Amino acid sequence: MAIGELFSFREWDDTSWSVTAECRGLSAVFFPPAAERPQARERREAQAREVCNACPVMFECRDFARRNREYGFWGGESEEERHAAGYRLIAPIGVRARNIS
Numbered sequence: 001m002a003i004g005e006l007f008s009f010r011e012w013d014d015t016s017w018s019v020t021a022e023c024r025g026l027s028a029v030f031f032p033p034a035a036e037r038p039q040a041r042e043r044r045e046a047q048a049r050e051v052c053n054a055c056p057v058m059f060e061c062r063d064f065a066r067r068n069r070e071y072g073f074w075g076g077e078s079e080e081e082r083h084a085a086g087y088r089l090i091a092p093i094g095v096r097a098r099n100i101s
C-alpha cells in the first residue's frame with residue numbers, strides 16, 4: 001500500500017480555529033521527545049491538559065485531532081484517550097504500539 005493510500009482518509013479541513021489556540025509556541029509540551037519515559041509523559045501531559053482547559057477552542061481542536069488521527073496531545077486528550085474514544089492512531093509507535101489494540 002502506498003503512503004498516499006494509507007493517509008487518503010485524512011480530512012484536511014478548516015484550521016481557522018487554531019488562531020486563538022492557547023498552545024501557540026508550546027509544542028514541546030504537546031508532542032513527546034524521543035524515548036520519553038512514562039513518568040515524564042505524565043508530567044508533560046498534565047501540563048498540556050492545564051493549557052487546554054483554558055483554551056477557547058478545545059472542542060474544535062479535539063474534533064480536528066480525532067478526525068485526522070493526530071499524534072500528540074490535542075484538545076485536552078492524549079493519544080490513548082483518543083484511542084479509547086474510538087479514534088485509533090494509524091501507526092502507533094513504541095509503547096503505544098504494544099498497549100493499543
Ligand code: SF4
Nearest residue numbers: 021023052055061075
Ligand atoms: S485545546 Fe489544547 S491543543 Fe488544542 S488548541 Fe487549545 S491549547 Fe492547543
